[in-house]
Amino acid sequence: MLLPLNDTIIAVVCQLIDDSKAKLAGGDYRDPAHSDIEFCVSQAGLAALDPKQQGQQIGKAKRLRAVLHAAMIDQEEAGSRLVHSLLAKVRACGGFRSGSDNYVGEEAIANARAAFESEGFFLSGDGAVGAKVLSALKGADLTAALQAYAARAQRGSEDAALVAGTGKDLMEATAAHVLVSISNEYPEKANFKALLGMAFIALGLAVPELPEEPGEPPMKPLERALFLAACAANRLRNKEGTGHGKPWLPKVSDSEAKAAIEVAGCVSAYMLAKLQARSR
Known part of the structure; x- marks a missing residue:
């Protein structure tokens, strides 16, 4: 650790x-x-x-x-x-x-x-x-803890890629927290792309499946790009684990892993900021 x-x-x-x-x-x-x-x-x-x-x-x-x-x-x-x-x-x-x-x-x-x-x-x-074992936290405490993970991930810290005590990808844990915060539940068996898509939609963010609308805000294309980048970064995850604490597929280089970690931090931080904005 x-x-x-x-x-x-x-x-x-x-x-x-x-x-x-x-x-x-x-x-x-x-x-x-x-x-x-x-x-x-x-x-x-x-x-x-x-x-x-x-x-x-x-x-x-x-x-x-x-x-x-x-x-x-x-x-x-x-x-x-x-x-x-x-x-x-x-x-x-x-x-x-x-x-x-x-x-x-x-x-x-x-x-x-x-x-x-x-x-x-x-x-x-x-x-x-x-x-902190994030599975033991909820509400504002969990939001704050995830924000700390996201900030570290944005700096490229590899141990922020998976959240402690859950084995979940940071973005997956954040998406689940968003859905629980908004609707009091989330589909535990949903795959990553579906879970992230539900969280994006719940927050009012654009996803690639929803076509561009005339005159939409300039942030919407970026939100679609963030979604695609998040899914691509998640595909680099070693879901089975290596036994040595490395959360990436064997062929992923250090620079590629760092880029994926930073994407995870960026996407997670953006979702959490939108979640907090809803409660103001």
């Missing part, structure tokens, strides 16, 4: 590590120590990005911020592994336990929980982290 990596996540993770305020107040250093950070960075394969390897002597938060921001640019998967490793280390040191000498503080934990929540992940009070 890849954890999200963006400016907000980096900020809250660095806040969990930062002990500069305690030191300024005459307090003790807090674990994890610089040596722990070095181990985590090396294990993630990001040692070349570590300012310490370049002779810089800087604080823990600043050090991690430099590594994670550099990773976010072109080594997002490694950066995500580092975030996971750091959270595990903070948890192991007692950082989430209020009676511990290494307790990071209520505010830092609240900020981290809110940041992960906005990305469709949970961070429990004791530091456990994971993707």
Whole structure:
């Protein structure tokens, strides 16, 4: 499971590590120590990005911020592994336990929980982290979680292609949510194209089966194109699974998979925006 990596996540993770305020107040250093950070960075394969390897002597938060921001640019998967490793280390040191000498503080934990929540992940009070099981959500909570998945998919994040705990394609899960929100049910046995078509029509969007009308808004041809792109992207899905967590057919290249993920994010985000517009 890849954890999200963006400016907000980096900020809250660095806040969990930062002990500069305690030191300024005459307090003790807090674990994890610089040596722990070095181990985590090396294990993630990001040692070349570590300012310490370049002779810089800087604080823990600043050090991690430099590594994670550099990773976010072109080594997002490694950066995500580092975030996971750091959270595990903070948890192991007692950082989430209020009676511990290494307790990071209520505010830092609240900020981290809110940041992960906005990305469709949970961070429990004791530091456990994971993707939300969307099958347990409904209504506005499910809309928000799907929006987080869609945003990550638009950035090409492969683990956003399938939604946690359901095995469903992101667009399939979004289409089902649209139909449940509008009519309180959806046909569970419908194939992807039929399900997506029903969701598009329920939202008042154009589909290829409905011919172009004279004087129709210029967005309608684009909606038809989005529908076709969604169906094409879904056909690249490996419905049987590979056993290695790769949701794409074996012959699909990384660049093709990334394009399909971005299509899924774009189509899902558009449906969710239209759904929210109905309720205003």
